[in-house]
Amino acid sequence: MRAARVYRTPAVVLRRVRLGEMDMILTLFTAYHGKIRAVGKGIRRPGSRSGGHLDIPMHSTLQIARGRSLDIVTQSETIDAFVALRDDLTRTALAFEVIELIDRVTEEGHEDRALFEFLVATLHRVADDPDPDLAVRFWEMGVLERAGYRPNLHTCVQCDHPLERVDSFCSATAGGILCPTCGARVPGARPIGANAFAMARLLQNGDYATACRVRRDEDLRRDLEAFLRAQIAHVLDRNLASTAFLNRVRSMT
Ligand SMILES: [Zn+2]
Structure with a gap:
């Protein structure tokens, strides 16, 4: 036919x-x-x-x-x-990150209805939610999972021991989180605070509503953003171009 x-x-x-x-x-x-x-x-x-x-x-x-x-x-x-994006350069830059990421991880001609719905929901959150950064983190975690790169947040990627909710380390090349003992020894591992680690788990479980209610300080934001960006850069083998744009916007505001 x-x-x-x-x-x-x-x-x-x-x-x-x-x-x-x-x-x-x-x-x-x-x-x-x-x-x-x-x-x-x-x-x-x-x-x-x-x-x-x-x-x-x-x-x-x-x-x-x-x-x-x-x-x-x-x-x-x-x-x-998404009219709210028009007057807000930071939200616009975040929307470009969302758009660039889906463009980079998808091939032409593969229907994915759930991913389409997730994209539209994310653009709404970036345009209208009080914390558009958290919406982008949730998007990054979801896209990593769909692309087949689910970061390991439950056992140390080095020694395989169950992870506790304590200040730990993360490494994109190692594939996720390292316990404090291993993290201190693995070259290139960077610290991730206990709260950012707990938030990463919430997002990986798909619990965006609870994530929105958790108090988020600057340390948590910085660690979570660095963790997910490193994972994505590792998967794509480069940084997103739109991240440089977002960083310029942030330095201006
Ligand atoms: Zn370990």
């Missing part, structure tokens, strides 16, 4: 690359077709009606026509524009 020539799907815009004078090649994460690329015709034209529906990280319902090489977006209706 031939595939339908036109299909509709909710989608989030991940990336836009210029194509000629007026068009853009869009990288989209869609609900029904996973990550795809499609041409947005005429969206660089001043006053283009469809252009605004296709900004990063807009959540829209798109109608897409199959093309010979690339598919073409023929209609778009915005579902969520």
Whole structure:
């Protein structure tokens, strides 16, 4: 059976690359077709009606026509524009991290409805929640798990002893948390405080609601962010480009 020539799907815009004078090649994460690329015709034209529906990280319902090489977006209706991002550079930078991470860990053409829902929920949290950083940490933990890199938070990755909730060490190359004894001996291991470690477990268990209620001080934030960023950089074999942007924004504010 031939595939339908036109299909509709909710989608989030991940990336836009210029194509000629007026068009853009869009990288989209869609609900029904996973990550795809499609041409947005005429969206660089001043006053283009469809252009605004296709900004990063807009959540829209798109109608897409199959093309010979690339598919073409023929209609778009915005579902969520995440307007709260527009006036907040820090939240915008965090949203770019969310977007870049999903773009880096997914291949084109693999449907993953749950990941799509998680992406949309995360963008809402980054736009509207009191603590957008925690939403990004939850996202990072979830994406690591889906990508098959679940950090070991229950036994020391070196000596295999059950971990206690104490100040410990972490190492992305070793694959998770080290007990205080091993951590002090493993080159490159960095400290992670007991509270950040406990928070990492909450996030790994998917308990975002409880995580939101835990008091979070600067030490916890710093340790948790460093832990998850190191894990992700290890998996991707590089840092996210958007992290440098976020760091610049933070240094300005
Ligand atoms: Zn150990």
